[in-house]
Amino acid sequence: MNRRTFMRQAGLAVGATLPHLGATWTGTTTSTSTINPDELFKSGRFKEADRGYARLLQRDPGNAHAVAGRGRIALLSNAFEDAEKFLTRAVRLAPGDNFAKRQLAECYVRQDRLDRAVPLLQGTGDASDAAFATQYASVTGTPYxxxxxxxxxxxxxxxxxxxxxxxxxxxxxxxxxxxxxxxxxxxxxxxxxxxxxxxxxxxxxxxxxxxxxxxxxxxxxxxxxxxxxxxxxxxxxxxxxxxxxxxxxxxxxxxxxxxYHFIATMDYANQALVLRRKTGAQLRDLQAEAGRTGADRLPLWLAGDHIPCTLGSLNGYGPRVASLDTGGMGMGVMTTEENAERAGIEIDYEHPNENGGISFYPITPARISLGRAVGRNIPGVAGGWPWMELFGFETIANFTHEFFKPHAITFDYAGMNFYIAGR
Structure with a gap:
């Protein structure tokens, strides 16, 4: 099942050089050299996971899983040259690895090289992948x-x-x-x-x-x-x-x-969508504007095929990797019951609700934050959100609509930075 299909089934969508590989980490300081890189990736420690996979490949250059792991991490930051190199090698080493094929196809799709994605998606045996392959093959002229x-x-x-x-x-x-x-x-x-x-x-x-x-x-x-x-x-x-x-x-x-074809700003405070082309001049303009407004700059990763992520905190817990799905109507944060408990957030089990087969419960965290941008007593929910199944790594929370209202948020898909400005 691909991620678009999973998002629809879960009811989460309305109707779904290596820059910034390392997440800030506030947990154990134990050396990671002996930790399984899969576990490091699962916990959102991407830079350390990448080093772990590299160490495995020094001992075993033919380790297809480690090669695919490095490709997957590169793709999170749109480091296309490295992602393509590793994922192509992974598919060659393990021709039956459909996940690596999908990752390589996604690498091409994000670059609008749709023709290169077609045979990969045709080769997975998945009906949904085949539908996208046919769609991409039908594009005439330059995509986008x-x-x-x-x-x-x-x-x-x-x-x-x-x-x-x-x-x-x-x-x-x-x-x-x-x-x-x-x-x-x-x-x-x-x-x-x-x-x-x-x-x-x-x-x-x-x-x-x-x-x-x-x-x-x-x-x-x-x-x-x-x-x-x-x-x-x-x-x-x-x-x-x-x-x-x-x-x-x-x-x-x-x-x-x-x-993601632009440097895209959702300016909630001034009620406008601002789209800049991904050029050096537009990037410099964004950086100058961020300096004038005091916007905070955070890393940006793109998980799955369309979910942006950065670093966030719940109360004093974090920063950890957080997703940025802005489509949560009437709420500002979504997290798991486990993360809410770790952050000391009270869960209102007296008023349960359900959506897409997922049970969730109201929460009102005292403080949630992305960098220096803080939301206090923002309404949200805790429940069995399927982020691990969607992304392959843990997230502390999803920050969404009500949190962003006082802010302007920019998804810089040229430099892979996330900017947030406002009170």
């Missing part, structure tokens, strides 16, 4: 070809229930789309039909015991502000969409698979 401005500012239509902006599909009149970093680029079936999109493949999942058919296609153009993207892969299905304040329904969701 970008035209227009170097930088654009798109005003929010609203901030709640989630930030929403207007965008145009295939030259149509602008429609409303939610922004959710825990999602991919996905439309409602009605939006796809109105835009004349043609399904080139389908895949099936079973969220909450129901059968959901996902349609895969390619749109000619998608315009956000003064930027137009062409030849864009997109999916559509019967999205579970919340009403906007005017009572209308959004036409879809703009997620990380589109946002």
């Amino acid at each position: 070809e970008m035209r227009g401005a170097q930088r654009t500012r798109v005003p929010f239509v609203c901030v709640d229930p989630l930030p929403c902006v207007e965008a145009a599909v295939n030259g149509s009149a602008p429609k409303s789309f939610l922004i959710d970093t825990g999602a991919t680029l996905a439309f409602s079936r009605e939006t796809a039909e109105q835009a004349g999109l043609r399904a080139v493949s389908t895949s099936t999942s079973h969220p909450a015991g129901q059968t959901l058919t996902t349609y895969h296609g390619v749109m000619e153009s998608f315009q956000l502000g003064d930027v137009v993207l062409r030849n864009v892969p997109v999916v559509w299905y019967d999205l579970r969409m919340p009403n906007l304040p005017d009572g209308s329904r959004p036409s879809g969701v703009i997620g990380t698979t589109l946002l």
Whole structure:
């Protein structure tokens, strides 16, 4: 099962040089040279895990698992040259390792080298992988070809229930789309039909015991502000969409698979989405702006195929790796019961709820933080979140919508940094 499918089944999506490999660690200071690198990776100690895999390869250069481990860590930081080198070698050493094939395919997809991903996804034997392979093979022209401005500012239509902006599909009149970093680029079936999109493949999942058919296609153009993207892969299905304040329904969701083509700022405080091209000039502009506003800079990792991560803390517990799925309506933090207990957070077991087959309970942590950005008494939930199954490593929490409202957050997919500004 791939991560997009798992996110839908879990009900988490609306409707889912090596920079910054090392996470800050506040646990044991025991030497890691004797610790299994798999355990180091599992606990989010990526730099130490990478060194551990390197030591294994010094003794056994043909260790496919260690080679794949180094590739997986490189991919977290979009270190594509190293990721491709290690993952190609891992697939050659272990041709039956479908996970390594998917990781190598993802390495190509993130670089818009979709043609290189196609045979890898065709070779896993998974129906969902095959649907994406067919979709990618159907892209003609340059994938995500970008035209227009170097930088654009798109005003929010609203901030709640989630930030929403207007965008145009295939030259149509602008429609409303939610922004959710825990999602991919996905439309409602009605939006796809109105835009004349043609399904080139389908895949099936079973969220909450129901059968959901996902349609895969390619749109000619998608315009956000003064930027137009062409030849864009997109999916559509019967999205579970919340009403906007005017009572209308959004036409879809703009997620990380589109946002990572930019240096993307979600400016909650000033209610706008700012998209910069990933150029040296735009990166320098961002860094200068961060200096003026006093924004905190943290590492940025991209887990799975579309979940950004950084470092966060709950009360005095942390910093540890934390995910940044912004789509948690009405809440600011999601964590496991175990992490809540470690952080001394009281769990309200008297008011349980359930979503996607997962039980969760209200929490209101006294203090949660990303760097110097602090949220106090922010509402959230604790429950059996499947982050380990999704990412392969532990996370302290997911920071989401209510936490970000006073801030501007920037996902720098050029330098792989996360910036957060505001009180």
